Amino acid sequence: MSLKGKRVVVVGGTSGIGLATAKAFAEESAQVIIASRSASKLADAKRTLGDQVEGYELDFRDEGKLTEFFTKVGNFDHLVITAGDGAMGPFSELPVNAVKEAFDSKFWGQYVTAKAAVPYLNKAGSITLTSGVYGIRPPKGASTLASINSAIEGLVRGLAVDLAPIRVNVVSPGIVDTPIYAGMPDAQRDAMFDGIAGQLPVGRIAQPVDIGQSYVYLAKNGFTTGTSVLVDGGAHLV
């Protein structure tokens, strides 16, 4: 299925996996619309992607703002959501509020965005959400992300049935070198990346482009729905 001229919304398309995904759709000659909270990230992303890309400021946790956003966007063909914050820490020490905030962002943000998008989405189109390998293979301290990612994958199976013929899928990345780790000291981040790369069957962590291609595949493949595409370099095996 060609994406030429198709209108694709990428919520979270200003950084990391979302930015690489927006670029991958633009390379397929789709009309790409990106959204996130920060005006400066939007401006930088538009510089990277080119002026033909539309950009909107949006906090995807805000249902009122989502309604305004999709009214402005109008009818479109494919929705991709990569926005979302998680929380890491030992179960006994991580405050419940931090866990709830992570759910408000990564789970409920994706949920309410999909809900607000449906009236504008082409019935022959698709929705692709984002989970993560910690849903099936959590290290210590990842019980929150294990829960959120599993909940997203369950939601996708339910929505694939409820929203049919709209197809609904999820991409589950392993560790990807993105600005999500920008808060870590460089040396600590590099050591973490090297340590993980050394354990993985593929011998490296992912670059955003490795993951972006999976969203394009799911938008193009009209026979795929209710499924999770795991792109983790083999992390679930080790």
Ligand SMILES: NC(=O)c1ccc[n+]([C@@H]2O[C@H](COP(=O)([O-])OP(=O)(O)OC[C@H]3O[C@@H](n4cnc5c(N)ncnc54)[C@H](OP(=O)(O)O)[C@@H]3O)[C@@H](O)[C@H]2O)c1
């Ligand atoms: N990187 C990894 O190793 C990895 C592994 C597994 C899963 N994932 C998942 O992949 C997704 C993308 O991660 P990433 O690494 O690409 O992160 P990233 O580089 O930090 O990008 C996150 C994007 O989401 C936007 N965003 C965050 N909160 C938002 C909100 N409330 N409303 C609207 N936009 C929001 C950010 O822009 P603004 O700040 O402008 O809002 C940014 O564009 C996340 O769900 C993450 O959990 C990542």
